[in-house]
Structures are given as structure tokens and as C-alpha cells.
Amino acid sequence: MPSTLHLGESGEQARILPDEHDDGWVLEIGGAIQSHVDLADPTRIRYEYLRRMATVLDACRPAGQPIRVLHLGAGALTLPRYVQARRPGSAQTVVDLDRELPSFVLSALPLPEGTDLTVLIGDAREELENLAGQRFDAVVLDIYTGMDAARHLTGRDFYAELLQALTGDGVLLVNIGDDAGLHFLGQQARALESACAAAGLSGAWTLADSTLLEQAQAGNIVLAAGGALAVPDPEALRSTLLAAGPHPAAVLDPVQTAALAARR
Structure with a gap:
């Protein structure tokens, strides 16, 4: 598998590396670690904020019940792997701006067998508009957010659109x-x-x-x-x-x- 990939949209270098602290793997973009994956146990989530997201998903539906999830932002697909492991049969859609990233991740870190995952390439808000009429049990917005984030992916109007996409x-x-x-x-x-x-x-x-x-x-x-x-x-x-x-x-x-x- 390629160990390094140039991302055309962001211009950054992406790498998938063995984790220094355990048997897992990390996705590094632009020199910063973005995601951690444990292929042997997809329910093990290292990053705290993702673990808290997973906890909310667990609390919102009976254990094992499949759900429909829209993930805006792909990373190394840590949360989709978790959902599949905990809720087999879930239908998941991932949107990412960098065309090369999802295939790079999937070639190096395959998803669990039976995972129902659709990958869409494009701007999160534009793809959300293209999905109008579809409803999801969960929508996860995990794109870089901060004071210098893309303004159209923050704010009241965008959140209203995300809420409208929910069941x-x-x-x-x-x-x-x-x-x-x-x-x-x-x-x-x-x-x-x-x-x-x-x-x-x-x-x-x-x-x-x-x-x-x-x-x-x-x-x-x-x-x-x-x-x-x-x-x-x-x-x-x-x-x-x-x-x-x-x-x-x-x-x-x-x-x-x-x-x-x-x-x-």
C-alpha cells in the first residue's frame, strides 16, 4: 500500500503509519495526526471527542439496532467502523472534500466485512443539499471547526439544514x-x-x-x-x-x- 499521498484539494501530505503506542494505525495529514484506528477492535476509540460522540449514539437507540448515519468528514473512518461493529447492518454515508483520501484509507485500512458505506466527494454543504429528502438517524459534523474554519460550514443556517436532515x-x-x-x-x-x-x-x-x-x-x-x-x-x-x-x-x-x- 502507498504510505504517503498528496491530497489535491488541501495540498497536504497524508500518511498512514503504525501507532507508536499500540497495535493500531494513525492517519497523519500535514504532519498532524488526525485519526486512530484499531482494526482488531473497531469499538476502541482513542480520541475523547469521538468517544463522546459514540456514547451519544449508543444512548439514542437500543443496542444493536441498525441506524442510518451521515458523516460529514471522513478521516480514517473511525466512527463508521465503530457503528458497524456495534450496529451491524447500519447504512452509512461519508462526505469528504479530498477525492483521494477515502480510497487511500480504505486500501490501507479496510472496513469490517459487511459494512454498508457510501462515499461522496465534495463540499459538505453542497452534498447535504444533494441529499435533500433523505433523512438520517444521526448526522456527524467532524470537519475542522474553529475561528478560521470555512464560514459556510458553521452558524445557524447550516445547523438548521443539518437538523432538517434528521429523522x-x-x-x-x-x-x-x-x-x-x-x-x-x-x-x-x-x-x-x-x-x-x-x-x-x-x-x-x-x-x-x-x-x-x-x-x-x-x-x-x-x-x-x-x-x-x-x-x-x-x-x-x-x-x-x-x-x-x-x-x-x-x-x-x-x-x-x-x-x-x-x-x-
């Missing part, structure tokens, strides 16, 4: 990467709260390392929203998500998320 009891998961101070998180949490209000939903949940939130440190935070989280007992859901970790964990319900956003 009535679906869940939207957004990876927010932010700098110290978490000002971008506050901005995007308010935008998602506004989109939720327009859609008749209660608001956004926040999942993160508790120390990161308490000290407003740089890092990755997950925002979650959708009908799947509109449960009769939000505190019970919060307790379930907290217990699942990884620890130290913080899980904020929509009221707590709004309060956090107001401080940022």
Missing part, C-alpha cells in the same frame, strides 16, 4: 475545536440553540472534558441536538452520558449549555 428522533453531533477562552464554542452553541428553537427542539447539549470547560482550555467539545435527546427524564440521560465518560467528563443539558455560551 424525528435523530441526533446531530458537532465537533467543535476551539482555542483557549472557548469563544468559538460560545458562538456556535448560541447558533445551534437558535436553530433548535426554530425547529421546535429544546436546545443543544455539550459533552467535553470537565477540566477543559472549567478552565476554558483549548480542545475539542461535542455539541449534540435533535429529537433523540428530547427525553422525558433529561437528568437520567445526563447521568448515563456522564457515567460513560471518558473521564473527567462534563455533560451539560440545553439550559446549562445556554448558560455556558452566555459566558463566552
